[in-house]
Amino acid sequence: MLIDHTHRSWIVGTFAVGMGAVTLYFVLDYFTPGGGLRGGDTVGLWYGVAGSALMVFAGLISALRRLPSWWFLGQRRVWLRGHVWLGLLSGVLILCHSHFRMGGPLEFLLMVVVFLVIGSGILGLLLQQFIPALIREQVESEAPLSQLDEILLRMRDQSDDLYSKAVGELADEVARLRVQGFYLETARPWLSEVLPVDSPIAHAPISREIFAQTAKIQGGPNLMAFLTRLEGYCNERRQLARQQQLHKILHTWLLIHVPLSVMLLILGIAHVITALYW
């Protein structure tokens, strides 16, 4: 999600509420006898309840995507913004609830998980500011990655057709074997879902050179058309590979953010139960 001027009200609101909450906490803490507030007293508990509620709200976004037909829950865009900004605000409230200390072992773990969840969320947010632009810049033929297999299949089918026609018109056996070897051993594997390791086509200058050398083979117009189209497919596949790579970077943070959010939920419940019990 791109943070742009449309987030202004969320940013201002979060900042204002966060600052207000912290200021209020410090004021109440100052006027509380006996060393100030604690997580278990009225103020501390309210901060804990509010922080937890915001965290639960932030976590509900994963449930929302499973209920696309529930339109009355509101726009997904609003939920996403709420997830980002209210999730951030929840960390501030939980810090106040904890009286800015790490507490015992469970609370320490809980705080670490809170920091990691928020930290990984911020990392994800930062990546989303730059990676999509990078994809737009580096990948001219950007495609939905969910359709990658289909795209590659079509590329291979069309290449196979063109290859058959091109090879069919080659009279020279040597030239035919060269085209056959190049296509079946080098170019076609490059168009598969799993990219071959150390393929020369992975590097654009080398690929260009290889295609230039292959184009010198004496053949008919079908061969030229085949090589031109094949080079285009290979270049497109290279960009799609780059897109896959950037896409992976764009979403790696979720590998930390989501499991730790689950951990946060379970440890948070354990914290509530044990704190209420004792």
Add this chain to the structure above:
Amino acid sequence: MLGAALVSLGLVMGALLLDKKTAFQSGPLSHSHGSFNNACAQCHTEPFAPAARLILSNSNFSSVSDASCVKCHNPGIHHLAEQFQPSCASCHKEHQGERDLKRVPDSECLQCHKDLHRADNAPPQVAQSITGFDAKSHPEMRIHQAIGGPSTDPGTVRFSHQSHLKPDGILTIASFLPNGDANRVRKILRCADCHQTDKSGNLMTEISYDAHCKSCHPVPVRLAGTPSKDPRYTKFETLVANFQARPALHPAKGQDTSATLGELRQRLEKLIGDPPQVQIMDYLDFQYGFFNGVFGARREMSDWPKAQMKFLVEQLFHPFGKDGKPSQAGCLYCHTADPKSADPIPLAKSNIPKRWNRHALFRHQSHQHLDCQSCHKAQFSQNTSDILMPTIKQCMNCHHTGSGGARADCSECHKYHPENGSRDIQSGAYSHTLEALTREGNHGP
């Protein structure tokens, strides 16, 4: 995701199954409560009452009841007219690691003391507003507060610190012996020669005559009469000399001067009982019998001690000299006459304060790196009435909240619970402190 869930559940369940309840503590327990680390229910006997805390906005709910604390502790009531009794846990906050639980934050004390009002609406016996530890926020010590006149030491024993702390020393009793040299037999006294801390290292032990005065200030006694040179009475004269060589008994703590006189009487009776009774009547009649017309026509052996006792009492207590001026001989060298006293020798009670600052604690041992006279200006004091206790400003020279200052929080000097108070173990209610508090001015230290 499933892995994270399993790891989290595993951690929580593992801690529960292995009985590692410390995992769920909000912070480490203090050392003194370390044995309860896995026995939460020892202290947490009450429900957490989250609804009451959240909805009723009452933070005074505590899952640790006072009854849990008084199982082991025996605190006393702070003040009979205290407006409210805070729960133990509201002041002594656990789960904060090695923090000293006795170090209660000032804000707990200031709840009442910044604007003090008694429950019985009587005027407070201490300053109504104390907000901190500086000249503006904290009152001067009561002993320096001139209430109805200048503050003076209530002691009646005449004593000059200045004379005893002369830099070149003070003449000892040996200087006055027949062979003594007044210029040579001097002793330089230090404060610690008389003032020693008690076993706790906090306060000074009481000054006692036997321990601190007797070696230089014995109470000499002399019998009436003139020693005989008749060899027949040599033994008796030796007994008289021995009697006079031994100072009179100084009353111990709790005794009055009858102890002194009783001991002298016993010694006199023993004296006349020891020698052979042969000729003693004649001898006493001649040498020791003619004084003050005590004897009538018929004299008894027992008349002699009575006559000597009268003489001894005059030696020990003779308020006015022959010139009619107040005497400073005998007991009156140090003590003050009190005509109202019912004692055989009417002396004023020494009245040396056992403890000067009743509401403040002081640990001399912690201050032993300081020169005594930097706080107690004893070297300039000539009169008993001088108060040699430091003012609170002197304390504030070191104890202040600025940088490099020694601690200046309330609990540094004050203790909330009286030392002799107690609380009923079963009910947790304060008990049998009334008498103690009344004796101590309705207030803990």
